[in-house]
Amino acid sequence: MSVTAAAGFRASGVTAGLKASGKPDVALVVNDGPSFAGAAVFTTNRCKAHPVVWSEQAAADGRIDAVVLNSGGANCYTGAEGFATVHFTAEHVADLLGTSAGDVVVCSTGLIGEHLDRAKLSAGVSAAVTALAPGGGDAAATAIMTTDTVSKQAVAAREGWTVGGMAKGAGMLAPALATMLVVVTTDALVDAEVADRALRRATSRTFDRIDSDGCMSTNDTVVLMTSGASGVTPDEADFADAVEEVCRGLARQLLADAEGAKHDIAIEVVGAANEADAIEAGRTISRSNLLKCAIFGEDPNWGRVLAALGTTSAAFEPDHVDVSFNGVKVCAAGEPGESRDLVDLSARDVVIRVDLHAGEAEVTTWTNDLTVDYVHENSAYST
Amino acid sequence: MSVTAAAGFRASGVTAGLKASGKPDVALVVNDGPSFAGAAVFTTNRCKAHPVVWSEQAAADGRIDAVVLNSGGANCYTGAEGFATVHFTAEHVADLLGTSAGDVVVCSTGLIGEHLDRAKLSAGVSAAVTALAPGGGDAAATAIMTTDTVSKQAVAAREGWTVGGMAKGAGMLAPALATMLVVVTTDALVDAEVADRALRRATSRTFDRIDSDGCMSTNDTVVLMTSGASGVTPDEADFADAVEEVCRGLARQLLADAEGAKHDIAIEVVGAANEADAIEAGRTISRSNLLKCAIFGEDPNWGRVLAALGTTSAAFEPDHVDVSFNGVKVCAAGEPGESRDLVDLSARDVVIRVDLHAGEAEVTTWTNDLTVDYVHENSAYST
Known part of the structure; x- marks a missing residue:
């Protein structure tokens, strides 16, 4: 009601x-x-x-x-x-x-x-x-x-x-x-x-x-x-x-219900120096078209997470950062960690966890993947 | 050579x-x-x-x-x-x-x-x-x-x-x-x-x-x-x-040669108060996924240009802005102008001209459309 x-x-x-x-x-x-x-x-x-x-x-x-x-x-x-x-x-x-x-x-x-x-x-x-x-x-x-x-x-x-x-x-x-x-x-x-x-x-x-x-x-x-x-x-x-x-x-x-989306992606930024840093990092990662395409392809491409993170002003040392996809830490302290092959991205819900190791603040932001259907829907909306 | x-x-x-x-x-x-x-x-x-x-x-x-x-x-x-x-x-x-x-x-x-x-x-x-x-x-x-x-x-x-x-x-x-x-x-x-x-x-x-x-x-x-x-x-x-x-x-x-692109888009921002404003406006417009999808669909969706422009700090009055697609002024002084139907976006080169009516500075930035092929290429790159 x-x-x-x-x-x-x-x-x-x-x-x-x-x-x-x-x-x-x-x-x-x-x-x-x-x-x-x-x-x-x-x-x-x-x-x-x-x-x-x-x-x-x-x-x-x-x-x-x-x-x-x-x-x-x-x-x-x-x-x-x-x-x-x-x-x-x-x-x-x-x-x-x-x-x-x-x-x-x-x-x-x-x-x-x-x-x-x-x-x-x-x-x-x-x-x-x-x-x-x-x-x-x-x-x-x-x-x-x-x-x-x-x-x-x-x-x-x-x-x-x-x-x-x-x-x-x-x-x-x-x-x-x-x-x-x-x-x-x-x-x-x-x-x-x-x-x-x-x-x-x-x-x-x-x-x-x-x-x-x-x-x-x-x-x-x-x-x-x-x-x-x-x-x-x-x-x-x-x-x-x-x-x-x-x-x-x-x-x-x-x-x-986001247009054309196949995955709902939670970006958990933890270990941030403060909430503003965590929000900036989460938002920037959530806007990477390349990352969003990778999730559509069910590919845990953590390099695209770091490439996006590197454009922010959030406090972090590049060689301290951990990145996990659905609990698998594919990047540990800025180096390849567990095997990408262990990551299963077939379900709609995806959790990307980024530990900046720079403090105690945590913020979760949400985004969707970038899909062929998104492009189709938004290329024909007004016509 | x-x-x-x-x-x-x-x-x-x-x-x-x-x-x-x-x-x-x-x-x-x-x-x-x-x-x-x-x-x-x-x-x-x-x-x-x-x-x-x-x-x-x-x-x-x-x-x-x-x-x-x-x-x-x-x-x-x-x-x-x-x-x-x-x-x-x-x-x-x-x-x-x-x-x-x-x-x-x-x-x-x-x-x-x-x-x-x-x-x-x-x-x-x-x-x-x-x-x-x-x-x-x-x-x-x-x-x-x-x-x-x-x-x-x-x-x-x-x-x-x-x-x-x-x-x-x-x-x-x-x-x-x-x-x-x-x-x-x-x-x-x-x-x-x-x-x-x-x-x-x-x-x-x-x-x-x-x-x-x-x-x-x-x-x-x-x-x-x-x-x-x-x-x-x-x-x-x-x-x-x-x-x-x-x-x-x-x-x-x-x-x-941009991945999957079907259109090369020149965004000409003119009438800006200064070069920095023109660059900010051009870059922000060039990053609108919705606009880029519209161009893929050959749709002169000028509302998406203004929606992107409105997120910038560039000097302009919303009801002074003109927007043209390939020479057709579809938005004149913040209102519907010439008919969208006059716009032909079938060629690879597209020119979007945005007149801020706030000064004399001009900058052209370039981007591509967002296509189904872009999503395909970037969903399968590392695997």
Whole structure:
């Protein structure tokens, strides 16, 4: 039930005709309160889509009444007309719900540089309002899919309160606060500052540590809405843990559904001097096309791990580094270690462990392999 | 004739048996003087191969008598034994030529983390010395090939003096001073400082502006040797231009032979506030896997250009940017411009022009598309 797992929310997903495929393409998630505290994080891409520009302002005051999302078009680089479409959409939602447009977050996903059909979108929004239901989470999660092959939903149930979420994303996954469209809801009674801290911590530890293809989107948005409908105010740490649990669950689902991927690769950087070094090393390794091709070929090519590591500023001595693939230490102290032949990379999950022997910090980042299917999917997306 | 086009050089290429394919794998280029001024630039990867560590020292004094190169193994991450192999090789060359090991540059290319067979290499070096000939440039250029499908050679002939060069490289092309193995020779009479300035300027403007796959090698070396055999000391600017001409010719050949590539893509960033911004923008765009897949699919997906641009720190206003594909301005001032349908990307050469409207600086960088064949080649390289 995802975004409607927590009390105080209704959702819907409808077909507005924005997608050529005729699949659902408009989703709406509404907070019925009694509390309306919310928080959001956005892409750090400087080329932001119009919905992001709008929603940054809408979320700034810590109140979010509703999130309207469309697939079938990113509404990015569409000029003044594109921004007017966002404004119109927020006003339309607000009119129908009897709230303020300034409390409506708008999210779009799809191709950049194409105008959305405002008439279709408007009719879709009206239909979405009509379809709102306390059990509408599944429909909403389905309506935000683009190249996703499955909808992504996660729930963390606690004693008397709940956090639930939905996500869309199957490509352009790269860290920059958010990396996809995500809506998380909770009936816990928390204020906007607590919500903001919890969401920022969760995204930095989950979505920010996925790097499927190194490409950062223009539309990324992660929204957290709180209804307070449970009447329970959890301990802040417990609340943050539940939000992180939902975000982690969604993040793993995004990775598992990455376009064309055959392997999910965890890069465990250990023995780093500090967390920043571990993150830099993990991200850089995760972006090596050559390594990602090798994993597709089920080849434990550790030289490509070291070649990527050598381009970072992380503290390490090249002749101290160990590299293991699925537990086989193929590189020990910068020299050939156990035989490559012992490594089995046939399963989807692959663990590459890199010990820098420079300290105590550890960070795991995730990526996918680079496959023939990735190239096929991304060579034909807009045509 | 490449490295033997200039007077005062002999070269050879022989088969030592380092490559499983039985193809030539040891090359030697010898400077017969009377001058021995030389210069070299190396990878900035912190995980340097042993030959790079050796050669940085060998070239530091501005004298280079010979360059010995092997394919069939990178001799990188091979521990103390690997370094001893480099030392042994330089000593062996020096003994046979009657020079000092400290003036012998050693280059290796191939798989990382595998020991070179020292006995085979030694026999190959002896054979290469025996085979040295004033017309040996072709044989040398062939012996350094790895996944190259053609040998790369270039010559700039001037009035009374000549610059010639050879290169190997077909993957792991990313800027960091050098990005491949390159030997350039000249019979111009110039000192080591002039040679160094000319080589650094040339590499920064040519090899450093190719970024085929964003992956930086551990073994990259570019060497310039001068024999002075022409007796002519050209104007320094003319000399630098000739060196750059040869490097540019080799760089374009590397790009044209990049693994699996179907398109050579020139990214012309114009209207930048300064050269650094233009380089950053060009490199970042050239590393977008999504854009590179789109070009493979012959799709002028300009949204992916802007999404990449938005991750840079270059000065620009998102709603001022123009993007053209092969002369068709598909994005004008941040909005859809001419129809995508007017763009023909069927030819190998593609020009993407990005006008930042932020100044006067212009830089062109080059990359390739990301293809199914790239993935195939790099998923099966070491196995």
